[in-house]
Amino acid sequence: MNHFQYIDGELHAEDVPLAEIARSVGTPFYCYSTATLERHYKVFAQAFADHDALICYAVKANANLAVIRTLADLGAGADVVSEGELRKALAGGVPPERIVFSGVGKTRAEMEFALDQRIMQINVESIPELETLSAVASQRGMTVSIGIRINPDVDARTHEKISTGKAENKFGIAISAARDVFARAAALPGLRPISVAIHIGSQLTDLEPFRAAFTKLAATVRDLRDHGHRIDRVDLGGGLGIPYREETLPLPIEYSKVVADTVGDLGCRLVFEPGRMLVGNAGILVSRVIYVKDGEAKRFLIIDAAMNDLLRPAMYDAWHDIKPLRAPPPDAAVAPVDVVGPACETSDTFARQRDLTPVREGDLLAILTAGAYGAVMASNYNVRLLTPEILVRGSDWSVVRRRPDYEDLLRQDSLAKWQVRSR
């Protein structure tokens, strides 16, 4: 469910015609819908209304300050994986006592910053990290609440690049080592191990891997309690999939049943870290057709967005729906085209042999479901400018990240000192 619909033949974001934004800010641009963000957050929160639950939005899915603020205003916490994300979450208005810091490679400096902000919890993923965090906390005379991320060795049945809960993945500690690692954590100064964390992957389209993982998590919590540990939170990660091509996917309420069945009777506070599920369908990428090129074997639509703006198709073979901003006549015939960007890479392809209605040079297209893992993965590859971001609310809209100019871009580099010539 999202709020990008045709009204009088024009694709709108809520009540704003997207063509109006294109006229004002140029293309390409990302556009996010407040109503969609709010709706997704509320559906998720309502599914856990009967539990002591905290929803920590996974900032890595979309780190725009205005998106974070929209969710923070609804009561969301944040799951962050770097100091930069932590700073963004705080700047976006997320209270530190609702922030979890995850990730396999936190540096000492990042730990120091997180401790000074007094965030809720740091999730630790290895013994060396445990030792470093203990040293950093002790040096500050502090005791930090930690979760330990276990790797349940469950197949999430998703794309291998976003699968994180198999034994061969870099994430978490082996579930069989949980008892030893918690004992080690309890013996180290400055640490209060109170949570077991898990996150098995992203874009899961099936609930069974969650059920398998949460069942193992519950058994681990019981075992740890038998060994004298006080576990009062479990951190269930994110990963709930979203429809990219109108598939039917498990609903948050169905997911909440799996949660209740598996970890519901532990008496723990439940921490969730949804990312994609909250923001994916709340964003689109709008682009203009530069050329229609008839190749020898096929027709290409060359558009002004490229893989540097939206990496998902190149990186994960992801499928995104593509719609023209002006609705085609109902009887318009479709024909297969490849929709590609201008970057000098064959993988710079948004769709292959996609059946689209006729498109001409200058037409505007929307690439849908681009709100998660879109703008955050953008780069300057091919020395292209980063794409601006727009937030819509009702009939109002605002630029929430401006398009940089070439001056900004050129200022980033400098010559080596021996290359500087006086003129």
Ligand SMILES: *Cc1c(COP(=O)(O)O)cnc(C)c1O
């Ligand atoms: C990426 C990530 C998430 C969010 O995953 P989604 O699939 O976007 O919901 C949550 N927790 C951790 C630890 C992550 O790395």
